[in-house]
Structures are given as structure tokens and as C-alpha cells.
Amino acid sequence: MSDPAPRQPIHDYLAELEDIPGTRIFTAARARKGYWINQFAMSLMKADNRARFKADERAYLDEWTISEPAKQAVLARDYNALLDLGGNVYFLSKLFSTDGLPFAEAVSTMTDMSWPEYRQMMLDGGRSPQGNRSIKGGY
């Protein structure tokens, strides 16, 4: 049996989660902020909702209590903006499938690469963790 070290203080734990380059960890704060964005996305699991959304995206979005910048980000499919506003990729993926976009291709739109470039990077072994682990530490 091993005794775990005393628990890390919550504020240190949460601060570390913000120290990863190019990453928004889905913290409670983001989950709270993005709640209705994620519930809107989740609603696209239903075929009739998908049809209504596709027929008039703006009108469908207006049924939800989400902010104007979030609505604009949905209309523009700006996934990085949606992550900043509290969207989570597993919920946003309902928008990918509504658009008929394969998951990996949709993910590539959040990077600075085109889909073919991103796909090639994955075939070549993926993005290296080197230099991508910590904003403060730069390692």
C-alpha cells in the first residue's frame, strides 16, 4: 500500500490546467459558461432538430439562451472561439456530424494546418509534445 501525497490545493490544481499551450481544459468554469452552447449542440442529436437547424441556422440558434458572439462562432464554425466560450469538443462534434464533416477533419480546423497537412502530420507520428507541455515552463 502506498499513501498518496497530501492533495494539491485546488487553486494550484486549476492554475496548472491553464498552463498548457493551445489547449482549453474543460474545467467547471468552462462547463458553466458554455452550458447552453453544449446543450444546443447536443440537441442536434435529434433528426428533426438537425433539419430545423439546417433550414435556418440563425432562427434555430435564436431559440437558445446563448450569447451573440457564441451564435456568430457557431455560424462561422469557429471552433476555437467556441472552446473559449465554454464549448466542449464532444458536444461540438454533433455540429461536425450535422455538417457531414469527419471528426479528424473538423479537429484540423482548430490548428494552423490544412486538413491534408494535418493528416500528414498524424501519419508522420503526430504533433510532438516537445515545447508543447507548458506555457510558463516553455518545455
Added chain:
Amino acid sequence: MARITAGIGSSHVPLLGVAVDQGKSRDDYFGPIFAGYDWTKQWVAEAKPDVVILVYNDHASAFDANIIPTFAIGCGERYKPADEGWGPRKVPDVEGHADLAWHIAQSLILDDFDMTIINEMDVDHGLTVPLSMMFGQPVAWPCKVVPLAVNVVTYPVPSGNRCWALGEAIARAVASFPEDLNVQIWGTGGMSHQLQGPRAGLLNREWDNRFLDLLEADDDAVRHIPHIEYLRETGSEGIEMVMWLIMRGALGKAVKRLHRHYHIPCSNTAIGHIVLEPAP
């Protein structure tokens, strides 16, 4: 009495389900991945588990953003494959083992694990892809399944240490179930991957293999890896690997490794699996 005879840690990448369903599993891209599972498919066909306790996470399929159970156990009679936006996978329904599941749920609660009990839910790729990888395309799945869903999406997710302890408690629960059952426990998810933001596509072959080494080790050091290490080293979705520790904790201190496989890439993901037996 029921007993846990083996454990598997495995990725559950949705694209693998697509490959199976569309008959692409032996093409140039998927061939090396499925070849790595050939040994395991044959082994599991001979091991013939009666029940698999299948640890996985729901990816916004059965649970929306409203209710977020940290640990949830499926106590129902059967579960349908979820529609994840492309129509449900055409795979058999999953048959539960309600007697065993309710027994485990009660035992865990008495052991101070505050479980959420689920009677009805659909199960997504997190649960059905590992079944396809191990069993191929049967008319009906050859074993019953106790789904155990873990929140690895909304932070804080459970610690590795807590997951390991839950595995230990599951082993005690199974050992006190009176029926003679051959039970396996599978921990699924991972390995390194990040599906969001400018850092998407991160993979870490070296770290993943160190993690596999730690799972094979005769000690429990792996349970103390902090969340931040998974996140920095293996990407934001690499955190799914904490679910493997529920499997590992259930096997006891020492294990024997029967098989191990690792391959890069599968879609956005590094794919790996390991088959372990409790050491006598």
C-alpha cells in the same frame, strides 16, 4: 464464486468501429492496427468470459451537459448502440448482467464509493468499439457486459489513485458474488490524443509506452500520476487512460502480461492495448 480472471486495457477510437462496419480493417491504414488485436481476439475466444465489466466514458451520447456522474454503473438488462450523429452502429445490442451489476453497485456503495446507478441508457463507441475489436462481428456479443461509465470530460475527473481504489473494490465485489462466473474487466480509452485547439494531434509514443510498462509492474506507482502529467504529455483527451487504472487496480498487486500492442496513428490517436492476468 465469481472471479476476475483477466484485464484488458485498450483504446476505443470511434474510427475503428467505422473500419469494422465498412469492412476496411485489413487495408493499408487499418491493417497494422487490427493485426495487433489478432492475438487478443483468439485469446479471448478461448478465455470465454461470462461477463465483462467494461470501463469506458460516454462522449456526450447518453449523458448531456446536465448531469455528470463521476462513476456510473449500468444495472439494466440491455443497452442499445447510441446514435452519435451518423446513425447507430449496426452492432448487436449489449446484454447486461443485472444481478451482478446490482451486486457490484451495492458492494461499492458499502465500500464508500458513491455510485450513480443507471437503469436505461444507450452505449456509444467507448463501449461498442472495444467489443468489436475483441469479438469481431458476431450476431450476438458472446458475453454479458456491465457498463461502468467514468467522467473524464468535465474537470476535476477522478484521480488515478481513486480509479485504482475503485478497481480494488470491484474485485472485492465480484469475489463476493455467489454465482460461478468468469469475469474480465476492461479499461478503455486513450492512448495519447488531443482533439481540440491549436495543440490538437499531439501524440507521445515514449510516454504511452512508459505507461504500459507501469501497468505491467508489480507495484502501484502508476496510480499516483497526476492529471496534469497526462494532460501535458498525452494531450487533453489522453486523460482517458485513468480508466485503465480501474482495470489494473482490480487485478491486484502483481500481474502477468500476456500481450501488448502499440501503433501510431489511428485518426487523431495513438492506439494501444495490453492483456493482463492476475499473478498467482
